[in-house]
Amino acid sequence: MKTNADKVGKLTVGMRDPRITRIGYFLRKLKLDEFPQFINVLKGDMSIVGPRPEVKEYVDLYTEDQRKVLDVKPGITDYASLEYFKENELLGASENPQETYIHEIMPAKLELNKKYIANPTVAHDIAIMWKTFLKMVK
Secondary structure (H helix, E strand, O other), X not given: OOOOHHXXXXXXXXXXXXXXXXXXXXXXXXXXXXXXXXXXXXXXXXXXXXXXXXXHHHHOOOOOOHHXXXXXXXXXXXXXXXXXXXXXXXXXXXXXXXXXXXXXXXXXXXXXXXXXXHOOOHHHHHHHHHHHHHHHHO
16 A cells, blocks of 8 residues: 555555555455465464454444454454455445445444354364465465
């Protein structure tokens, strides 16, 4: 992202978001921009599978029930990452990306996160990692 991109907005809207640099476009397209988060996994701050971390602006909008996703270690991939693999394209097609995210995408992602939290097994983690790998190589 270009310098001060967060001042323009927190959501990445489409692959041609003007805040994305040329190399950033390439890294995002191949999902390589997620790779540095493995350092957080090695440090123990994140896990490979778990609810994706969210920016505070949106966490502040969570209901009491939705806040349960904050009780588990965040992850690099999850059911929501698979379901919304092309989220930036959905937002890019929206007339009001912020409203679309807050009222449609975010609640749906949180429901998927709660589904994972309700039954966190090694088998589910392996399945999510495998499906994420397959999405990346497509």
